[in-house]
Amino acid sequence: MLGLTPAQTVGPYLSIGLPWSDGPLVVPETDPDAFWVRGVLRDGAGEPVPDGLIETWQADPDGCFAHPDDPRGRHTSFRGFGRCPTADAGDWAIRTRKPGRVPDREGVLQAPHIDVSVFARGLLNRVVTRIYFADEAEANDADPLLATVPEHRRRTLLAEPTGGGYQFDIRLRGEHETVFFAL
Amino acid sequence: MAEPLVVPSGYRRDDGTVHPPLDYAGYRSTALRAPSEPLILLPHNLTELTGPLLGEGRVSSSSADLSVQPGGEALGQRIIVHGRVLDENARPVPHTLIEVWQANAAGRYLHRVDRHDAPIDPNFTGVGRVLTDDQGNYRLVTIKPGAYPWGNHPNAWRPAHIHFSLFGRAFTQRLVTQMYFPDDPLFAYDPIFNSVRDERARRRMVSHFDMDATVDSWALAFRFDIVLRGRDATPMEQP
Numbered sequence A: 001m002l003g004l005t006p007a008q009t010v011g012p013y014l015s016i017g018l019p020w021s022d023g024p025l026v027v028p029e030t031d032p033d034a035f036w037v038r039g040v041l042r043d044g045a046g047e048p049v050p051d052g053l054i055e056t057w058q059a060d061p062d063g064c065f066a067h068p069d070d071p072r073g074r075h076t077s078f079r080g081f082g083r084c085p086t087a088d089a090g091d092w093a094i095r096t097r098k099p100g101r102v103p104d105r106e107g108v109l110q111a112p113h114i115d116v117s118v119f120a121r122g123l124l125n126r127v128v129t130r131i132y133f134a135d136e137a138e139a140n141d142a143d144p145l146l147a148t149v150p151e152h153r154r155r156t157l158l159a160e161p162t163g164g165g166y167q168f169d170i171r172l173r174g175e176h177e178t179v180f181f182a183l
Numbered sequence B: 001m002a003e004p005l006v007v008p009s010g011y012r013r014d015d016g017t018v019h020p021p022l023d024y025a026g027y028r029s030t031a032l033r034a035p036s037e038p039l040i041l042l043p044h045n046l047t048e049l050t051g052p053l054l055g056e057g058r059v060s061s062s063s064a065d066l067s068v069q070p071g072g073e074a075l076g077q078r079i080i081v082h083g084r085v086l087d088e089n090a091r092p093v094p095h096t097l098i099e100v101w102q103a104n105a106a107g108r109y110l111h112r113v114d115r116h117d118a119p120i121d122p123n124f125t126g127v128g129r130v131l132t133d134d135q136g137n138y139r140l141v142t143i144k145p146g147a148y149p150w151g152n153h154p155n156a157w158r159p160a161h162i163h164f165s166l167f168g169r170a171f172t173q174r175l176v177t178q179m180y181f182p183d184d185p186l187f188a189y190d191p192i193f194n195s196v197r198d199e200r201a202r203r204r205m206v207s208h209f210d211m212d213a214t215v216d217s218w219a220l221a222f223r224f225d226i227v228l229r230g231r232d233a234t235p236m237e238q239p
Helices: A137-141 A151-157 B028-032 B199-203
Strands: A035-042 A052-057 A081-085 A091-096 A113-120 A127-133 A158-162 A165-167 B078-087 B097-102 B127-131 B137-143 B161-166 B175-180 B220-223 B226-228
Touching: A035 A052, A035 A113, A052 A091, A081 A091, A127 A151, A151 A158, B097 B137, B127 B137, B161 B226, B175 B226
Parallel strands: A035 A165, A127 A158, B078 B220, B078 B226
Antiparallel strands: A035 A091, A052 A081, A052 A113, A113 A127, A158 A165, B078 B137, B097 B127, B097 B161, B161 B175
């Protein structure tokens, strides 16, 4: 077995190398069913993080992935990937559609979710979280992963509906710290 | 309940000796940014076992050569950086996007936040992209970046490095790291390098001088192989 290459921080100058002009567009801007998921990335003092990067990965509205390892073999042209650097106020946004429900290994349907990576100066490795949707209460109640999250922390994983989109703030540390996952 | 899926096997989990801890006192910026709560286990289901395969269209013939801009050639020691992207099971990772960014030869980034008193090079942006081939090989041309001060502690200098970003083929494989150069005297003083506590793992971030890949009268060469996570086990075969 080969030894893994260790992670290192993106450092303060990630915006030289990582942003794409179409990064935030998980779906084309013209998609009539698209909405913005917006958020603010904050640190342990509650201050905005202006030198971070949010990346997202999700299924299409039917719960399928544009990937050969999706065993259901349905082909989708859905990009599924979003990427947005944080601005001076820590704010970021991606334009997407709500993913369909994806079954887990046991065949249990997971609630609609988006996997998220957060990169920043001061993070020696990415941290990983998930966006769930607050208006999917029934599906969320049956989600096997959410069930493993202490109840009082679950709301940190819920994107709240706002006029025509959703708000998902990420707190790296401290009060109302977002739930992060070991991947 | 839906039909059970034959989901591919998951990826091997870090045993805690390879990646740096998120909370690392030597690197001051971790204090306010590393989560304080324990991480919760994320099982590897389809969202984690798939990932963006977006290389095509993101690279061009010029994006793998950082040493030349339309206005002319960058200053500094021209180098070739090449290697192979593999997974832990020694399988090549083909057609995967590699993104790099780096300081110029004087140790200055082309970034509004970088106030280091060193010159900007008008012919160096410091950003590059390349795709691995069907055997996981990649090759970049650039200039050797300079070391630079960074204010973490008195007289703190980063060893020369190139930032590498890799997607692999699954969300689990995503990796951002830094490539260092052999025998850098700053290694002993750099908390970011030393945040990787295992010495053998640290060495895997250091490129090797590669005489065979140099080009006579043109460029030196360094080899940097990258290993992403591999699958935990092959799926059980039916007897």
